[in-house]
Amino acid sequence: MTEQDLDQVDAVERQIYSFPWTRGNFADSLRSGYDAWVVRDGERLLGYCIVMVALDEAHLLNISVAPQAQGLGLGRRLLAWVEQCAAARQAHSLLLEVRPSNLVAKGLYERSGYERIGLRRGYYPSLRGREDAIVMRKALAVHPIPGGFHGD
Numbered sequence: 405m406t407e408q409d410l411d412q413v414d415a416v417e418r419q420i421y422s423f424p425w426t427r428g429n430f431a432d433s434l435r436s437g438y439d440a441w442v443v444r445d446g447e448r449l450l451g452y453c454i455v456m457v458a459l460d461e462a463h464l465l466n467i468s469v470a471p472q473a474q475g476l477g478l479g480r481r482l483l484a485w486v487e488q489c490a491a492a493r494q495a496h497s498l499l500l501e502v503r504p505s506n507l508v509a510k511g512l513y514e515r516s517g518y519e520r521i522g523l524r525r526g527y528y529p530s531l532r533g534r535e536d537a538i539v540m541r542k543a544l545a546v547h548p549i550p551g552g553f554h555g556d
Contacts, residue, residue: 405440462490464500501537
């Protein structure tokens with residue numbers, strides 16, 4: 405992901421979520437040096453993700469699939485890519501938060517081997533005030549990616 409992607413990323417984010425990240429949130433993540441990727445089909449943005457790696461733990465901050473690409477396995481493949489890249493950066497685990505109401509994402513994470521390790525009360529804004537976040541974690545097998553990788 406680069407600054408040039410942010411208009412499209414912002415547009416998809418606003419299509420998907422009632423309480424989306426702002427363009428500024430994405431720009432700040434890039435400036436902070438977080439790993440960020442987009443998935444495209446030609447010029448069409450299909451998905452994106454942002455991951456923060458600190459010491460031996462990675463934190464998945466955002467993973468999203470455009471409406472026209474949902475249900476095709478892209479989220480699963482993007483999550484597997486994130487796990488592989490985090491492990492290559494020597495992260496021993498990947499942490500994430502998910503809304504209890506986001507049953508599709510929650511199911512993906514459970515099927516992918518994530519375990520619930522906690523709950524953050526009132527973490528997300530919602531139409532009814534605040535919504536909790538389920539905190540999930542997966543242990544990663546640390547191994548390098550041949551040829552490395554680039555966060556773009």
